[in-house]
Amino acid sequence: MWIRRPDDIPSSEITDEKLYFNRRRFLVAAGVIGATGVGLLGCNSEAEGSNAAGSAADRVPAGSGQEPEDKPNTYEQITSYNNFYEFGTDKEDPKENSGGFHPQPWTVRVEGLCKRPGDYHFEDLIKPHKVVDRTYRLRCVEAWSMVIPWQGIPLAEMIKRFEPQPSAKFVAFTTVMRPSEMPGQRRPVLQWPYVEGLRMDEATNDLTLMATGLYGKPLPNQDGAPIRLIVPWKYGFKGIKSIVKIAFVDRQPETTWNIAAPDEYGFYANVNPEVDHPRWSQASERRIGEFRRRRTLMFNGYADKVSSMYSGMDLRRNY
Amino acid sequence: MSLLSRLKPVAFLLCLAPAAFLAWNFWGVTHDRPEALGANPIREAEIFTGLWTLRFLAITLAVTPVRELLGLGALAKYRRMLGLFTFFYACVHLSMWVGVDWFFDWKAMGGEIVKHKYILIGMTTFVLLLPLALTSTNAAVRRLGGARWARLHRLVYVCAITGTVHYLWAVKKDTFFPLIYLFVFAALLGFRLWEHYVGPIRLRSRSARRRPRSTRTTLAGGAAATDTRPLGDAK
Numbered sequence: 001m002w003i004r005r006p007d008d009i010p011s012s013e014i015t016d017e018k019l020y021f022n023r024r025r026f027l028v029a030a031g032v033i034g035a036t037g038v039g040l041l042g043c044n045s046e047a048e049g050s051n052a053a054g055s056a057a058d059r060v061p062a063g064s065g066q067e068p069e070d071k072p073n074t075y076e077q078i079t080s081y082n083n084f085y086e087f088g089t090d091k092e093d094p095k096e097n098s099g100g101f102h103p104q105p106w107t108v109r110v111e112g113l114c115k116r117p118g119d120y121h122f123e124d125l126i127k128p129h130k131v132v133d134r135t136y137r138l139r140c141v142e143a144w145s146m147v148i149p150w151q152g153i154p155l156a157e158m159i160k161r162f163e164p165q166p167s168a169k170f171v172a173f174t175t176v177m178r179p180s181e182m183p184g185q186r187r188p189v190l191q192w193p194y195v196e197g198l199r200m201d202e203a204t205n206d207l208t209l210m211a212t213g214l215y216g217k218p219l220p221n222q223d224g225a226p227i228r229l230i231v232p233w234k235y236g237f238k239g240i241k242s243i244v245k246i247a248f249v250d251r252q253p254e255t256t257w258n259i260a261a262p263d264e265y266g267f268y269a270n271v272n273p274e275v276d277h278p279r280w281s282q283a284s285e286r287r288i289g290e291f292r293r294r295r296t297l298m299f300n301g302y303a304d305k306v307s308s309m310y311s312g313m314d315l316r317r318n319y
Numbered sequence: 320m321s322l323l324s325r326l327k328p329v330a331f332l333l334c335l336a337p338a339a340f341l342a343w344n345f346w347g348v349t350h351d352r353p354e355a356l357g358a359n360p361i362r363e364a365e366i367f368t369g370l371w372t373l374r375f376l377a378i379t380l381a382v383t384p385v386r387e388l389l390g391l392g393a394l395a396k397y398r399r400m401l402g403l404f405t406f407f408y409a410c411v412h413l414s415m416w417v418g419v420d421w422f423f424d425w426k427a428m429g430g431e432i433v434k435h436k437y438i439l440i441g442m443t444t445f446v447l448l449l450p451l452a453l454t455s456t457n458a459a460v461r462r463l464g465g466a467r468w469a470r471l472h473r474l475v476y477v478c479a480i481t482g483t484v485h486y487l488w489a490v491k492k493d494t495f496f497p498l499i500y501l502f503v504f505a506a507l508l509g510f511r512l513w514e515h516y517v518g519p520i521r522l523r524s525r526s527a528r529r530r531p532r533s534t535r536t537t538l539a540g541g542a543a544a545t546d547t548r549p550l551g552d553a554k
Contacts, residue, residue: 081358089493092357142491144359189493260492276434279491284427288358292422 094222103225112248115163136232152211172253174245196240197253271300323393368412375405437488
């Protein structure tokens with residue numbers, strides 16, 4: 001189990017943003033970027049050899065020792081295989097259909113049970129905080145996963161600024177509603193705009209991130225520009241994208257996929273290999289770029305940081 | 320020999336095109352074009368082969384209606400080939416799931432079949448396709464006798480429905496395309512049922528088939544069929 005963040009790892013071990021791309025360029029020069037990115041699919045020995053040499057710095061030890069190492073997915077993979085139904089329901093749709101989306105200028109409305117509600121310009125939202133690097137696993141409910149080097153602001157820090165009242169038990173998020181720029185919103189596949197929510201303790205957990213970039217670049221449109229939620233121990237659909245509203249509320253807010261199929265998608269949506277989804281077994285997953293399935297880890301491998309929040313809860317019922 | 324009959328080898332090669340396209344891209348993924356099948360090539364290959372199975376099934380079932388509507392008797396010669404290509408793509412689809420997706424993990428696959436209804440109905444569809452493929456030879460038709468053979472092969476409509484429901488249940492939310500397939504199969508089945516219970520539908524009256532009911536007026540408004548030439552596919 002690992003996460004990479006400044007507090008945990010000596011700065012000498014953190015890859016500089018520019019190096020991501022230098023390494024990429026090196027690999028392109030070596031002619032193996034694809035095979036390296038795709039990892040296990042590159043079964044010829046030449047690609048394997050270069051892979052080890054090219055990306056040794058990227059390798060992070062896995063916790064259990066039983067699973068293969070976690071290696072960040074390529075920028076290409078992270079930006080071409082997306083679930084972002086506002087831009088279409090196929091995995092390639094968000095990349096193809098998000099070109100006309102304008103993530104700037106951007107305003108986020110903060111409202112509800114807090115002392116500092118208001119409309120915050122994107123820059124004002126970000127400026128007071130230090131942008132941190134967080135490389136997290138992302139586990140989709142559809143039983144595939146990636147490892148993504150995000151940049152962003154811990155949500156806990158942002159929330160502190162808004163001074164929520166004690167009565168605020170939940171945080172509710174809303175995606176922008178722009179059918180003119182988001183063709184998927186013109187069809188009622190889901191109830192628009194997309195809404196999500198977290199319990200206050202989940203929202204203020206150390207791991208929870210408001211991501212504004214990946215691989216040292218601003219968040220691409222298809223990945224939820226300009227600001228999105230990352231909750232690495234939950235299934236990907238909890239990570240609401242292109243957020244325009246953050247509300248502090250006293251009741252559990254509605255969430256889009258739960259509205260769409262309540263027996264399939266719960267409010268908690270914690271990654272849990274023991275509780276199967278009606279459509280997908282959750283015991284294993286396919287890491288994008290790998291040939292064989294991996295075992296799925298409880299809370300996506302972040303149990304030590306989050307399981308205490310759910311002690312005593314029936315996770316089979318609260319799926 | 321009509322032009323249609325002579326074109327059959329060309330059609331055979333065309334039917335292989337999707338498989339060739341997939342093989343070429345799979346080769347690319349493992350060699351010089353890692354993104355040839357997108358970021359999740361295994362999933363992509365499963366969807367691709369599943370969709371082509373349904374498409375070939377629809378094309379197969381369209382042979383008889385098109386033949387009758389347009390009076391293209393020679394089309395009958397294509398039906399068995401297309402049906403077997405449907406089975407071929409179903410086999411590739413299942414092999415992808417067994418050998419690539421689950422890498423022969425029989426225990427896990429057993430669990431998948433029991434736990435997930437879309438996999439159960441997909442598997443059922445494959446099992447139902449088996450007797451149809453096995454009785455596709457001339458010898459099998461002779462052994463069964465034409466009437467029994469025809470009755471057995473009505474199973475193909477069950478396969479069309481279960482296969483499409485497999486697709487419908489597999490998608491997460493956007494059921495637009497599965498419903499299109501369902502509509503197409505319903506129309507094809509509807510055509511046959513109409514013919515069976517009501518009477519022949521013809522766009523070109525001269526090619527109307529000789530049947531007890533063929534004295535009825537056709538939808539095309541023409542007079543009752545008088546052409547009694549045997550069809551190219553006379554058994």
